[in-house]
Every structure is written in structure tokens, then in C-alpha cells.
Amino acid sequence: MVIMNKLNFNKETIYTYLKEIKDPEIPVLSIVDLGIVRDVKINTDGLEIVITATYTGCPAMDMIATDIRMQLNKLGFTNLKISTIISPAWTTDWISDAGKIKLKNYGIAPPNKRFLIASNGVECPRCQSINTKLISEFGSTACKAMFQCDDCCEPFDYFKCH
Amino acid sequence: MNKPIIDYLLHLADNSLILGQRNAEWCGHGPILEQDIAITNISLDLIGQSRSFYQYAAQLKNDNTTEDSLAFFRTEREFKNFLLLEQPNGDWAQTILKQFFFSSFQFLLFQQLQKNSDETLAAIAEKSLKEISYHLRWSSEWVERLGDGTEESRNRILNAVNNLWRFTGELFIPAAYETELGIELNSIKENWQEKINEIFKNATLPILSNVFFQTGGKTGNHTEQLGFILTELQYMQRTFPGCEW
Numbered sequence: 001m002v003i004m005n006k007l008n009f010n011k012e013t014i015y016t017y018l019k020e021i022k023d024p025e026i027p028v029l030s031i032v033d034l035g036i037v038r039d040v041k042i043n044t045d046g047l048e049i050v051i052t053a054t055y056t057g058c059p060a061m062d063m064i065a066t067d068i069r070m071q072l073n074k075l076g077f078t079n080l081k082i083s084t085i086i087s088p089a090w091t092t093d094w095i096s097d098a099g100k101i102k103l104k105n106y107g108i109a110p111p112n113k114r115f116l117i118a119s120n121g122v123e124c125p126r127c128q129s130i131n132t133k134l135i136s137e138f139g140s141t142a143c144k145a146m147f148q149c150d151d152c153c154e155p156f157d158y159f160k161c162h
Numbered sequence: 163m164n165k166p167i168i169d170y171l172l173h174l175a176d177n178s179l180i181l182g183q184r185n186a187e188w189c190g191h192g193p194i195l196e197q198d199i200a201i202t203n204i205s206l207d208l209i210g211q212s213r214s215f216y217q218y219a220a221q222l223k224n225d226n227t228t229e230d231s232l233a234f235f236r237t238e239r240e241f242k243n244f245l246l247l248e249q250p251n252g253d254w255a256q257t258i259l260k261q262f263f264f265s266s267f268q269f270l271l272f273q274q275l276q277k278n279s280d281e282t283l284a285a286i287a288e289k290s291l292k293e294i295s296y297h298l299r300w301s302s303e304w305v306e307r308l309g310d311g312t313e314e315s316r317n318r319i320l321n322a323v324n325n326l327w328r329f330t331g332e333l334f335i336p337a338a339y340e341t342e343l344g345i346e347l348n349s350i351k352e353n354w355q356e357k358i359n360e361i362f363k364n365a366t367l368p369i370l371s372n373v374f375f376q377t378g379g380k381t382g383n384h385t386e387q388l389g390f391i392l393t394e395l396q397y398m399q400r401t402f403p404g405c406e407w
């Protein structure tokens with residue numbers, strides 16, 4: 001495999017490649033949309049990708065690191081370091097606006113500052129009703145809460161503020 | 163001999179790991195699906211916390227130690243978790259009360275730790291706090307619901323209080339490594355008691371007094387329960403050392 005010529009890429013292009021890597025739990029969001037990628041460093045001895053976990057126990061983190069490695073290896077970046085940082089702590093504020101729209105279209109209500117604590121009334125991503133009920137603060141993954149819409153009668157996930 | 167910081171990190175990690183392992187026993191057995199998912203999510207958060215602490219301890223030890231060797235190859239006497247956390251799940255009420263006692267404690271302790279001069283410890287505490295506030299709210303609501311619920315639920319939570327209260331004294335008796343690190347447990351004890359009083363009042367539960375407190379977990383003297391947990395937790399690595407998925 002050929003190491004790409006340094007002239008051929010910069011931080012921006014690396015970000016473009018990273019945007020192709022989806023979160024394994026929410027496949028409509030890229031790891032960049034989610035704010036998991038904190039930095040891309042082009043060091044003299046290779047590339048360094050700095051990532052952070054959403055939740056401390058997020059089981060997807062090891063998989064995400066592997067996906068980054070595979071994606072960049074495929075493109076010829078073999079001198080690769082993936083480092084994980086814990087501070088500052090990840091927050092839903094880092095989910096991009098584009099990411100929030102993708103979430104909604106996918107059927108997950110995006111985090112909303114009016115519902116810092118998940119409670120009745122989060123807008124249904126399907127029919128936009130606010131006649132909704134919190135079923136459980138814990139959903140299919142740690143980052144989501146379960147809701148039920150009393151208008152369209154469908155259940156949905158809310159991505160909790162964190 | 164370990165440095166106090168390493169002992170303390172192991173204490174924090176063991177607490178989270180052992181309760182995480184206990185809660186995971188509920189997977190597939192929760193009273194209803196939503197609560198099954200809740201308790202296993204909490205489990206995942208706790209195991210995530212323990213990984214962060216073990217990883218940092220391994221880094222400080224700076225030998226061949228890894229997070230896995232700390233979790234899977236230490237013996238009972240080397241574990242420093244609270245006795246409270248190794249107690250059997252019993253019924254839902256006992257599981258909930260254990261979580262509530264511990265989350266109330268963690269919530270206060272981690273607020274203190276996030277200001278610790280050790281930046282990594284402070285960062286782990288800050289990150290974990292976000293999750294702990296969920297655990298605390300969830301378990302508080304359950305204590306109230308059970309205490310102020312039906313006769314059956316009330317009896318069960320009363321029974322849990324009688325079983326578990328004797329393990330709460332240990333939370334506030336500093337081990338040598340805590341004293342050396344300047345971890346201040348007195349103020350936490352006061353605030354913890356206030357939180358318990360508040361929730362127990364809503365739950366119409368009595369506060370016990372004159373209970374003899376069991377201690378020893380922090381320094382490796384455990385109840386017989388821990389051995390059973392470790393047998394299951396460590397089985398694969400003990401049988402096939404270094405095995406990977």
C-alpha cells in the first residue's frame with residue numbers, strides 16, 4: 001500500500017473521509033456529526049485522530065476506533081494513531097445541526113434544551129405532535145429515552161440532552 | 163505495596179465493576195421490558211466507569227498491567243469494593259435500594275473528585291457524573307414508588323432497608339489510602355444522609371438507627387458473596403488466560 005503523498009491531503013480531506021464512518025448504533029449519523037471526532041493532527045510521523053466517548057460505557061467505541069483504522073488504512077494511511085480523550089466531557093451540544101436533522105428524519109427526536117430532563121411533551125419526530133408521554137428514561141441505548149406519541153400512537157426514541 | 167492513588171483507583175473501579183456485574187444479572191429478568199433495559203443500561207455505565215479507572219490505574223502502574231488483568235486476575239482479597247455492592251440482588255426492591263444508596267454516594271463523591279488536583283481522575287469523575295445523575299433520579303423514583311406503593315411493595319422495600327442499612331456505614335469510614343489522598347468523607351456523609359432522609363420521607367420509610375455497621379470491603383475483607391461474583395466474572399480468563407472474542 002502506498003502512503004499518500006503529503007501534498008494530497010490536509011485536515012479537511014481527512015475529515016471528509018471520517019464523515020463516511022457511521023455510528024454503529026445510529027447509522028444515519030457520522031462520527032463527525034456526533035462530535036466523537038475531536039481533532040485530526042497531521043504529525044511528522046503520521047496521522048493522529050483524537051476521539052471521545054459519548055457515554056463512558058458506550059460499547060461502540062472500540063468498534064468506532066477499528067472503523068477509523070480500517071477506513072484510513074484503506075486510503076493508504078498506515079502510520080495512524082487513535083487517541084481517546086475524556087476531557088472535556090462529550091455533550092449533545094456537539095451534535096451538528098445537520099446531524100440533528102438527520103436524527104429527526106430517521107425517527108429519533110433530537111436533543112432539545114427544553115427537555116434537559118426527559119419528560120412528557122417532546123415533539124414526535126413522525127407527526128410533530130407534542131402530545132407525547134415519557135415511557136422510560138432509558139431506551140434501546142444509553143443515550144436515548146423511550147416515548148410514546150398519543151396522536152399518531154407510535155413509539156419513538158428521544159436522544160437525551162447530555 | 164501500591165501507591166495510595168492506585169489503591170484508590172482500584173477501589174473506585176471495583177465499586178463500579180461489582181455493582182455493574184450484579185445489575186447485569188437482571189438482563190432478561192427485569193420486571194418489565196423498560197426497567198430491564200434501564201438496569202442494564204446502568205450496568206453498562208458502571209462498567210464503563212470501571213474501565214476508565216482500571217485503565218488509568220494500569221497506566222500509573224506502568225508495568226504489564228492492563229485493565230483486563232486488573233479485573234480478571236486479582237483475587238478476592240485484592241478487591242476493594244464496598245460490601246454493599248456485592249450483596250445479592252434479592253428482589254427488585256433490594257436491587258433498587260442498593261443502587262439508590264450507591265448513586266447518592268457517587269453523586270456527592272464525584273462532585274468532589276471532579277475538582278481533584280489529579281486531572282485524569284477529575285475528568286473521569288466529571289464525565290461519569292452526567293450518567294450518575296440519571297441513575298440517582300431513576301433509583302430515587304423507584305424507592306418512592308415502592309415505599310409509598312402497595313402493601314406488598316412497601317414490605318419488600320422495608321425488608322431491603324433492614325437488610326442493607328448495615329452496609330452503609332462503611333461508605334464513610336476512610337481507608338488509609340483515602341486519608342492519604344485527602345478524600346473528605348465527612349461532608350459527603352452529611353449530605354448523603356440528607357438525601358436519604360428526603361427520599362425516605364417521600365417514600366414514607368423509616369430511618370434506622372442503632373444499627374451495627376459491617377466494614378472491611380475497602381481493605382479487602384469481603385462477605386462470602388464476592389467469591390461467587392468473581393468466579394463467574396473471571397471464569398473465562400482464568401480458564402483460558404488471554405482469550406479474546
Ligand SMILES: [Zn+2]
Nearest residue numbers: 124127149152
Ligand atoms: Zn406522533
